[in-house]
Amino acid sequence: MTGHSKAAVCVLGAGLIGGSVLRAATAAGYEAWGFNRSEAGVRAARADDFDVLGDIETVLRRAAKQDALIVVGVPMPAVDRILSDVKIFAPECALTDVVSVKAPVAAAVHAHELGATYVGGHPMAGTSESGWAATTPDLFQRAAWAVSVDPGVPRDTWERVTRLALDCGSVVVPVLSEEHDRAVARISHLPHVLAEALAIAGANGGPLALGLAAGSFRDGTRVAGTAADLVRAICEPNAAALLEVLDDTLRVLNDARASLHSGGTIAQLAEAGHDARVDYEDNERFAITDIRPGDPDWRERLADAGRSGGVIESL
Missing domain, CATH: 3.40.50.720 (NAD(P)-binding Rossmann-like Domain)
Incomplete structure (x- = not known):
């Protein structure tokens, strides 16, 4: 300007x-x-x-x-x-x-x-x-x-x-401030929480899992490299909105788990997730x-x- x-x-x-x-x-x-x-x-x-x-x-x-x-x-x-x-x-x-x-x-x-x-x-x-x-x-x-x-x-x-x-x-x-906070809970704060969980899952697999880890694990855990006190400072003040989206996400994961357990498939999760990613790319x-x-x-x-x-x- x-x-x-x-x-x-x-x-x-x-x-x-x-x-x-x-x-x-x-x-x-x-x-x-x-x-x-x-x-x-x-x-x-x-x-x-x-x-x-x-x-x-x-x-x-x-x-x-x-x-x-x-x-x-x-x-x-x-x-x-x-x-x-x-x-x-x-x-x-x-x-x-x-x-x-x-x-x-x-x-x-x-x-x-x-x-x-x-x-x-x-x-x-x-x-x-x-x-x-x-x-x-x-x-x-x-x-x-x-x-x-x-x-x-x-x-x-x-x-x-x-x-x-x-x-x-x-x-x-x-x-609007309230709408901002609900939105960033989904696209910023939840990714921090999921990155931490994914990093823990990989580490729990020991040296073999970490030695095999490549792009999807690296990219999915990138923000887990943020200092823990900063992650808390980002996420915890938005607890109400983050809890809501965590509940939504846990329902999605539990549905995928039930589908995998009963029918051996995660088709619904994979298809819906792919479509959602395309929505993001086309936005x-x-x-x-x-x-x-x-x-x-x-x-x-x-x-x-x-x-x-x-x-x-x-x-």
Whole structure:
């Protein structure tokens, strides 16, 4: 995108996602700086010439002075503490986040009385690696970046968050927080749980099984390489939605087990799974071009469009 002024960006948390936002925003021409609680992370970022400090008061006072967009990039268990600092040092700043769940973050934001300037976000990108060393400015290229259109979200912040996501290389999916959380339980959080279970099954087969393991096992267990505390931080805050989809999946597996036991076949599972994979491969996004922030019912209309597969490619 071009043709708009790029306001400053302050990223709180310089791990894989937050650090990659810092890199991508800087590469896109934003003045950007950040905070990281780990001193090792601060040193690593500064060694790469990024303006990252371990003193959150200094970082947030600068954000307040420069009217920066604050991006909360810490795992959900650390969000409450970060928001406490934002409330003290930069309560008027536009605020967003890149946390993997939306409704719990929104609830925490409102509990700290910061909702008037908040719009939730979640870039659907990542790797099994973590920390500053894993960051890259290219992480979000053509990724879907969910941006909240919950009732009452402020237009000005919404536009700033959407512009940042687009400038980082993403397309924006407008979402309601609750619907986002139910969706990511299926396509992000359940895969983490299944990858862990599959990795355990392979390891329980001993050296022979692991020695024979090839592409399907490697690909199916990729996200099990994520640090266990990060997996918990991703999945556990979305427990209700994850429990629902786990129940659905266990029914599917139990039906397949019963079919294999009684008739020696998994035909129904294999055929339905293949069809579902084809649905995923054939799924096409469409560009939302006829809804502008500030139009009558713009939030509701964007939510409808996002629900139907629409994405925002420009403002």
